[in-house]
Amino acid sequence: MENLNYISSSQNPKLKRILQLQEKSRNRKKESIFVVEGQREINLLLKANYSIEELYYCEAFHNKDNLARFLSKVKIHYSVSKEAYQKIAYRGSTEGIIATVKAKNHDLNKLEFKTNYPLILVAEAPEKPGNIGAILRTADAANVDAIIIANPKTDVYNPNIIRSSVGTVFTNQIALANSIDVIAYLKENQFEIYSAILQDAVSYLTPNYQSKCAIVVGTEADGLTNEWRLASTQNISIPMQGEIDSMNVSVATGILLFEAVRQRSI
Incomplete structure (x- = not known):
């Protein structure tokens, strides 16, 4: 048979x-x-x-x-x-x-927080699966409360993202929405917004990340859209010591998140 x-x-x-x-x-x-x-x-x-x-x-x-x-x-x-x-x-x-x-539902209104002072990472329009996977791994390592992908360009269940994230696409709480809706959500819920933008920025070491806050990163090629410039509580940047003025977004994300983690552990 x-x-x-x-x-x-x-x-x-x-x-x-x-x-x-x-x-x-x-x-x-x-x-x-x-x-x-x-x-x-x-x-x-x-x-x-x-x-x-x-x-x-x-x-x-x-x-x-x-x-x-x-x-x-x-x-x-x-x-x-x-x-x-x-x-x-x-x-x-x-x-x-x-x-x-x-697949799970990744609407903004599905986000749940176990703390009164959650730390959110917002990544606007990331496209490269390798970068997205690396960002997800970094967010998992930093134990952020949620990741929001604003203006998503790539399906989060792309096999290359799953592989490059080493499965942390499942361990992170993820929401997907356009930037306008994400900004509205953050403001309605009284999050401080720290946008990685070179113009009118202070060193990333300056803000107090112990509050309810979102760290926002954009792509290496285009940076963040103007909506984030207008919505930002404070623009932040990583001082560069060499000849170039930018670094890989996943590396920058790690630096920013772990400064927040350091402050929150004090």
């Missing part, structure tokens, strides 16, 4: 769907489903209360000692042949486990 939970062909419609979800943002948005590969990433999304739709695994690659634990948490799962699995594996060195996962 044919095993209905075993997939041997890469032409199987379920595997073709996985490839479509990996490759096309419009498919992910239409279905509100995305694809995650890797044991660490799947562990993190389960910890963050994401819901797995289906799990696909290849016993030739996956650690059998961990397999039973994953299968016990998912109702629908399929064993995939080595040849078929290699067609859907996104990584060069796979761990033999892939999940389709239900």
Whole structure:
């Protein structure tokens, strides 16, 4: 009798769907489903209360000692042949486990804070998945209360973002909105706004970040839009010691966030 939970062909419609979800943002948005590969990433999304739709695994690659634990948490799962699995594996060195996962709602009004003085990071219009992933890793390391991506240009469930963030796209509380709505939200909720803008700026060491505040960063190419210049409580900058006047946005984000963390630990 044919095993209905075993997939041997890469032409199987379920595997073709996985490839479509990996490759096309419009498919992910239409279905509100995305694809995650890797044991660490799947562990993190389960910890963050994401819901797995289906799990696909290849016993030739996956650690059998961990397999039973994953299968016990998912109702629908399929064993995939080595040849078929290699067609859907996104990584060069796979761990033999892939999940389709239900996306979360990232509306601003869904943000929840456990402290009276939350620290928010706002990143306006980041595009490069590598930079976004690095920003998410930094935000996780700094334990910010939320990340807001203003004027988003890239789907947060892009496989390259998931991979470069090492799964911290799941550990961070993330909201998506346009800059006008984000500014309105911050002002309505009485956040101090510290925008990384060179003009009329003070050193990033000057402000008091122990209050309820948002640190706002833009892209290296364009910086922040004028809305943030007008809304800012204070513009801040990182003094440069060399010949150039800017640095990678993820590096700058780390410097700014960890100054806030330092102040809050005093």
